[in-house]
Structure formats: C-alpha cells, structure tokens
Amino acid sequence: AQSVAQPEDQVNVAEGNPLTVKCTYSVSGNPYLFWYVQYPNRGLQFLLKYITGDNLVKGSYGFEAEFNKSQTSFHLKKPSALVSDSALYFCAVRVPWRAGSYQLTFGKGTKLSVIP
C-alpha cells in the first residue's frame, strides 16, 4: 500500500536547538510530498511540498525539508526551534485513487514540544 509513516509520536526539543520531525514514504513512481502543521483546535496549515527539483525544500515559518530518494524520507527540519513551533505535524503523500484521481494520504502525526 502507498503510504507515509511518522515513526515518532512525540518530539521534544529545547528552544534554540535544531529540530527534526521524521517522515518516510512508500509509493510507486515519483512521490509528491507535503508537510502540514496543526495548532490546537485549528485546521491543518500547509508548510511546504516537494513535487520535483531541488531536494531541499524551504517553506513557511523557517521550516525546510529534505527529500531523500534513496532513503525514501522527507524529514522536516528547522535550524532553531521556537516555543511557538509547538504543534502537531503531519506528513502527507499524493497517491493514486479511484478513476484516475488522486488523494493525499496523511501520516498519524508527530507532536512537537519546544521547551523554553
């Protein structure tokens, strides 16, 4: 089955330290990969995506992600974490669906806590 996996339920990092939220994928063909962030009682907000091109993708709020085809990974990173980055992060991949259409399949989410 084509999917994404987020192996960590929770990531804790000290404010000012670099952060990484992991995501691996399993799809046939070229993957279209996404990261979304969700603050409490809010909808998901788009952070960044990889469709094609440079393996290092820069997104909103200083986040970036590195596409690694050999490791089938798309880890989210930020050089210096802020307390305000504390939220739930979702990785997603576009997968073929019915009648030639596509949909996004989401990972189970990783809760990021940045400690002051």
Place this chain on the structure above:
Amino acid sequence: SQTIHQWPATLVQPVGSPLSLECTVEGTSNPNLYWYRQAAGRGLQLLFYSVGIGQISSEVPQNLSASRPQDRQFILSSKKLLLSDSGFYLCARATGDYGYTFGSGTRLTVV
C-alpha cells in the same frame, strides 16, 4: 481566494440527536471536497469525498452521511448521533498545486 468556511466551531449534542455540519468554499468552481475526522488530536480519518454536485464517495461505513447540494457546499449529517461520533471534523478542498486547504474545523462532543 480558496477559503473554506466551517460552522459551527464547537457543538455539544446529546446521543440520538441529529447532526448537520456545513462546509462552504470560495474560489474556483467544481472543487474536490473532503470530510475528515480527527480523534483525540491525532491522525486523520477520511470519511467522505466529493468530486461534484450529488457525487459522494464514502470511505468508512458508519453512522454518518454526506451531501453536496451545491458546487461549493458540502454537508456532513447524521440522523442519530453516537458517543463514538465525537471528534474534530475537518473539511478540505483540493488545490491546484496538488495539496489541500483545510477549514478551521468543528469540535463535536456527543454527551
């Protein structure tokens, strides 16, 4: 604009009561629309998918139903709510860049 409007933001309903959650979208016509449920602040479960007026695909058999009476309106309904229907309900639309835009969600508590 690809704004999605969801209401209400919060809802407390007794077991056995009916439900109607509404989602309306702005922007391009004939969007692909989705209803997700999120339990306990974690993973997303796709409930329904619609590619156009009157066209609904159900992903999970359950106590809920969906309708799309107008191009930019997507409604989630139930005739009789169960305790297990509690959760955070999100409406989303597909955008032109392969991703989704999400509404702000409805927190449903069935008591």
